[in-house]
Amino acid sequence: MADTLLAHITLAPLTLDGVIAFAKGYGLNFSFLKSAYERDMWLEGFRTTLVLIAVTIPVSLAGGILLAGCLTAKSRLLSLPARLFVELTRNTPTLVQLVCAFLGLNMLISDALGGAGRNPFGAFFWVVTVVGLHGAAYHAEALRAGIEAVPDTMREAARSLGFGRLEILRWVELPMALRIALPAIFNNLVNIVKLTTVASAVAVGEITYASIMIWTQRDIVVELMIVLLLFFSAINLALSQVGFWLERRLRTPGLGPAGLGL
Amino acid sequence: MNLFRLAAAASLAALMSGAIAGAAQADATLDRIKQRGSLVAGVILSGAPFGYIDAKSQEQKGFNIDLATELARGLGVKLETVTVTPPNRVQFLQQGKVDLLIANMSWTEERAEMLDFVPTAFERSGGIALGRKGTPVKDWPDLKGKTVCLSQGANFTKPLAEEIGAKIKGFPSQPDSLLALKGGQCDAAVHTGATLRVMLLDHPEDWKDYEILTPTDLLPSLNVIWVRKGETDAREALDGIMRRLHGSGWIIDAAERNRLAVTPYFLETRDANKGR
Numbered sequence: 001m002a003d004t005l006l007a008h009i010t011l012a013p014l015t016l017d018g019v020i021a022f023a024k025g026y027g028l029n030f031s032f033l034k035s036a037y038e039r040d041m042w043l044e045g046f047r048t049t050l051v052l053i054a055v056t057i058p059v060s061l062a063g064g065i066l067l068a069g070c071l072t073a074k075s076r077l078l079s080l081p082a083r084l085f086v087e088l089t090r091n092t093p094t095l096v097q098l099v100c101a102f103l104g105l106n107m108l109i110s111d112a113l114g115g116a117g118r119n120p121f122g123a124f125f126w127v128v129t130v131v132g133l134h135g136a137a138y139h140a141e142a143l144r145a146g147i148e149a150v151p152d153t154m155r156e157a158a159r160s161l162g163f164g165r166l167e168i169l170r171w172v173e174l175p176m177a178l179r180i181a182l183p184a185i186f187n188n189l190v191n192i193v194k195l196t197t198v199a200s201a202v203a204v205g206e207i208t209y210a211s212i213m214i215w216t217q218r219d220i221v222v223e224l225m226i227v228l229l230l231f232f233s234a235i236n237l238a239l240s241q242v243g244f245w246l247e248r249r250l251r252t253p254g255l256g257p258a259g260l261g262l
Numbered sequence: 263m264n265l266f267r268l269a270a271a272a273s274l275a276a277l278m279s280g281a282i283a284g285a286a287q288a289d290a291t292l293d294r295i296k297q298r299g300s301l302v303a304g305v306i307l308s309g310a311p312f313g314y315i316d317a318k319s320q321e322q323k324g325f326n327i328d329l330a331t332e333l334a335r336g337l338g339v340k341l342e343t344v345t346v347t348p349p350n351r352v353q354f355l356q357q358g359k360v361d362l363l364i365a366n367m368s369w370t371e372e373r374a375e376m377l378d379f380v381p382t383a384f385e386r387s388g389g390i391a392l393g394r395k396g397t398p399v400k401d402w403p404d405l406k407g408k409t410v411c412l413s414q415g416a417n418f419t420k421p422l423a424e425e426i427g428a429k430i431k432g433f434p435s436q437p438d439s440l441l442a443l444k445g446g447q448c449d450a451a452v453h454t455g456a457t458l459r460v461m462l463l464d465h466p467e468d469w470k471d472y473e474i475l476t477p478t479d480l481l482p483s484l485n486v487i488w489v490r491k492g493e494t495d496a497r498e499a500l501d502g503i504m505r506r507l508h509g510s511g512w513i514i515d516a517a518e519r520n521r522l523a524v525t526p527y528f529l530e531t532r533d534a535n536k537g538r
Binding site for chain 2: 035037099102103106107110115116117119122123200201202203209212213215216217218219221
């Protein structure tokens, strides 16, 4: 087994044809890479997925912090709408939200603006918005758990130093809450990475979309599925490593176990 | 997500059973159909005239269903249908969940390498472009640089992108693509002529601002029945039935019944198979 594997590796030249022949040795048909159109669409798919992730994660985090602040606010004027939003977003499927936003809401906006040509929002915008806000709702709940875990004595101490409500949130509650909520937040981020694949339903050219376009054309589902699974596994593995690293780095002495997680 | 999930589940199952890339199967379909007493046909129900669910009776209707019924009758067995979609249809066939596909799947060289097909096709058609009235697009070359919505898996994708130079947006199904057209996400939607023409006839109010932009069909191709690779017995038996259906005029009757335009292809194939 090891011998044949080695033979394959040393015999396969590092060219496109070599890669295709190498895969063929294992019964996998990657000949679509020879078609410039499909190859470009596929490579562009990887890039678009990475861009989508890079844009959606900050949007979700910013939204999550804002929502968490509102959720824990004393004023019902802030907490009630935030609670409503979180429940609505969390309790409905992301795909349904996306289709409603893109095929429904977007059309209404176009009509109001007098034609689709004047509507600045495209499918990409709606994917970032819907997936980002979906993630934000989950972040908000994770952060709320963190904020509520901050001991009251700390809040009191801050108040006695003359901190206002917003200052307490910014300098006392959020830094503590963030540390406590980190595992949950990274859990959400891993989910967001996977959720970006709903973009394929509204023809945003990310990697799942590109793969579907190719495999419905060539019927090579298994080949592309293997690459898809490996690609998303790699991204999420890297993401959780960042999470572990942050957990270690931001560890509060005296809070939680000494050897965190790893 | 539904389509994608199905495809994912199907392909993972294929992966686990080691059935990579259509592993050879014993030529046992015909025996199994007879033993089981039923023909399991994978059909697409994406809209009239080929296949749809009747709003009143909730029954499957359309040309695909009529043809499948007639094939089962020809083999002397009952018919069972399984609804498939472009992303999962080949997996369903390769894993033996269906005996054959009548699934708007035209003949291409790549598919013929992986699957076997019944040589006598049931229909020949191409794509037409639907767009807003008054657009400058008057023929296929005018779509260069324009955005075109279509269904994922449509075989018009390649010629539109590579030869005409259109920007492609593929949606999970024809209804999604048409909604995107109405939402202004594309300059035209390209789908099989037979389905678009029937839709315009059935819903004139919904489509009063739209018209068919192209005078000719794009990439007319043969719509064939697909079976697993190497299933010669089943293919031969089905081909015999198909030739009889053409020759007796049954295919033309079924086309007319389902409002599928009777093209010269139907007449030629009938004449070629007369007396069978």
